[in-house]
Amino acid sequence: MSGEEVKPPSEAELAKMDRDQLVELGTKLDGVTLVEYPDPWPVKDTRAEKRAERLVALWFAISGLAGLLFVVSLIWWPWKYEAPDNEHGHFLYSLYTPFLGITLGLAVLGLGVGILLYTKKFIPHELAVQERGDGGSKEVDKATIVAQLADTGTRSTIARRSLIKRSAGLGAAGLGLAAAALPVASFIKDPWKNTDNKESLWHTGWQPEHPGEVVYMRRNTGRPHEVALVRAEDLDAGGMETVFPFRESERHDEEALSAALHRSDNPVMLIRLRPADSARVVKRKGQEDFNFGDYYAYTKLCSHVGCPTSLYEQRTNRILCPCHQSQFDALHYGKPIFGPATRALAQLPITVDDKGYLIARGDFIEAVGPAFWERKS
Numbered sequence: 614m615s616g617e618e619v620k621p622p623s624e625a626e627l628a629k630m631d632r633d634q635l636v637e638l639g640t641k642l643d644g645v646t647l648v649e650y651p652d653p654w655p656v657k658d659t660r661a662e663k664r665a666e667r668l669v670a671l672w673f674a675i676s677g678l679a680g681l682l683f684v685v686s687l688i689w690w691p692w693k694y695e696a697p698d699n700e701h702g703h704f705l706y707s708l709y710t711p712f713l714g715i716t717l718g719l720a721v722l723g724l725g726v727g728i729l730l731y732t733k734k735f736i737p738h739e740l741a742v743q744e745r746g747d748g749g750s751k752e753v754d755k756a757t758i759v760a761q762l763a764d765t766g767t768r769s770t771i772a773r774r775s776l777i778k779r780s781a782g783l784g785a786a787g788l789g790l791a792a793a794a795l796p797v798a799s800f801i802k803d804p805w806k807n808t809d810n811k812e813s814l815w816h817t818g819w820q821p822e823h824p825g826e827v828v829y830m831r832r833n834t835g836r837p838h839e840v841a842l843v844r845a846e847d848l849d850a851g852g853m854e855t856v857f858p859f860r861e862s863e864r865h866d867e868e869a870l871s872a873a874l875h876r877s878d879n880p881v882m883l884i885r886l887r888p889a890d891s892a893r894v895v896k897r898k899g900q901e902d903f904n905f906g907d908y909y910a911y912t913k914l915c916s917h918v919g920c921p922t923s924l925y926e927q928r929t930n931r932i933l934c935p936c937h938q939s940q941f942d943a944l945h946y947g948k949p950i951f952g953p954a955t956r957a958l959a960q961l962p963i964t965v966d967d968k969g970y971l972i973a974r975g976d977f978i979e980a981v982g983p984a985f986w987e988r989k990s
């Protein structure tokens with residue numbers, strides 16, 4: 614440790630000093646003693662040096678390529694669900710998410726390892742001892758620290774290492790492209806392009822697939838392939854049951870039966886009001902005939918951010934969402950009366966068929982669940 618008092622140079626002296634002198638001055642002014650300051654590659658262009666350079670470049674290149682692969686797979690990989698019986702399609706589909714994770718992870722890892730290796734192999738590893746000092750930076754300190762940093766850059770030989778510079782650029786570009794692709798990818802591959810079918814955000818599994826198709830209400834028995842339809846007399850007054858869509862064409866299609874139970878916007882709360890409560894119902898304009906007698910059906914997807922509104926309180930006729938405590942009034946077309954939700958729960962128009970089974974009279978007339986960009990209300 615240096616205990617000597619160093620006299621700062623005058624402005625004229627400072628202006629005349631070259632970088633080496635400034636580095637030396639800077640260390641002295643900071644009370645720093647450089648114990649070791651070795652050149653990492655004192656003999657230029659050795660095979661070991663070239664090997665180190667190629668190793669750093671390799672990691673940057675891995676990062677860049679992985680970033681590019683991430684972008685390509687995010688946008689163009691066959692990501693749509695393919696059933697297991699389509700062996701090739703299902704295999705590719707099952708790789709989609711792992712591939713995204715691996716490529717983005719490699720892009721970040723490659724850049725990180727490249728930077729670490731470059732620091733380890735090319736930045737001088739000086740051993741310095743510095744005295745503690747008080748107060749802000751003076752002009753002379755600023756000039757000397759800039760000189761020190763520039764000197765470190767020069768000694769790291771980055772200026773003549775175009776392979777590393779180019780591969781680092783590729784790595785940074787790939788990673789930057791991957792980061793930029795995340796918000797814009799959905800504009801290129803738009804999963805909701807066809808807004809008329811039940812796969813879009815505007816419709817649910819309750820939408821008939823052709824005119825005249827009957828969509829029944831089905832309960833979940835815990836056995837995905839069992840079909841248990843709901844009849845009007847199945848619920849007691851004041852009761853609630855979660856129901857799912859069922860169409861005859863899917864009776865023997867195990868995959869479709871299972872998918873109907875798992876699709877997030879399919880669950881509907883079927884509520885049978887008590888007769889006294891039923892008399893107090895206020896219906897929404899345009900939805901006056903959506904109920905069947907005392908039966909009302911509301912989506913189970915909260916209009917706040919889409920949690921399942923699973924709790925129905927018979928005494929107050931309130932529907933509660935456990936996520937952020939929104940409450941909806943079942944007697945008032947499911948309108949929000951407490952909490953952060955601002956839109957009413959979408960109501961499913963229902964009736965019974967000639968055998969007494971409860972059926973939907975069509976899909977919801979508005980998108981269910983939380984807001985999305987294209988939604989106006």
Ligand code: FES
Pocket residue numbers: 915916917918919920934935936937938939952953954
């Ligand atoms: S998701 Fe229901 S209150 Fe927030």
